[in-house]
Amino acid sequence: MLASDTARANDVAPITARSVEPASAVVGVPVQVPVVASGRQWSVYQRAIFADAAEGEGHTVVRARAGTGKTTVICEALKHVPAGLSVLVVAFNNKIKDELVARQSRGDLPAGVDIKTCHGFGFAACMRAYRSKLQNGRTRDIIDRIHGEEPRTFEYRNALEKAVSFAK
Numbered sequence: 001m002l003a004s005d006t007a008r009a010n011d012v013a014p015i016t017a018r019s020v021e022p023a024s025a026v027v028g029v030p031v032q033v034p035v036v037a038s039g040r041q042w043s044v045y046q047r048a049i050f051a052d053a054a055e056g057e058g059h060t061v062v063r064a065r066a067g068t069g070k071t072t073v074i075c076e077a078l079k080h081v082p083a084g085l086s087v088l089v090v091a092f093n094n095k096i097k098d099e100l101v102a103r104q105s106r107g108d109l110p111a112g113v114d115i116k117t118c119h120g121f122g123f124a125a126c127m128r129a130y131r132s133k134l135q136n137g138r139t140r141d142i143i144d145r146i147h148g149e150e151p152r153t154f155e156y157r158n159a160l161e162k163a164v165s166f167a168k
Contacts, residue, residue: 046073054080071099075108087113090121139164 042050052060060077064070074089081087087110091097100115109115116124139161 040072040076042076046076049073050077050080053077054082071096071103075100075103078110078113081110088121089113089115091115091117093117 049060049062062070062073062077078087078089089100091100094117097115097117097120100109103109104111104113104115140157143157143160
């Protein structure tokens with residue numbers, strides 16, 4: 001990465017969810033993070049994210065372009081969350097979740113941080129609310145109940161299950 005690329009990546013202005021203002025508007029928050037920490041030089045925007053994680057209330061959203069270092073900033077920000085708070089990081093897909101879990105096992109993320117995919121987070125919420133009503137294989141059970149013991153091909157069942165999945 002060229003020096004100019006690094007400067008551009010560090011200058012992306014994140015948004016804080018509680019203020020809906022660019023982090024540059026909340027940079028006046030006393031930042032307890034040194035400009036250089038963990039062998040990296042943090043931008044004013046990144047330090048504002050760390051300060052928000054340490055002293056802010058509610059949720060924090062980091063909005064930035066691909067390749068700007070969001071995962072690294074989030075990992076560093078989580079180190080500044082006060083002890084005793086529960087933290088959930090929701091990743092868009094399993095690849096990102098696996099990367100975060102790997103970083104957690106290396107010690108780059110605090111051990112108490114819960115990491116889920118969007119689907120995993122939603123499914124866990126449904127399980128808490130409707131545990132007795134959710135079943136694995138429910139779609140196949142419904143297909144069998146509608147069609148009875150009538151023999152159906154493997155392809156037919158799979159097509160029906162895919163159609164139901166798309167509808168969900």
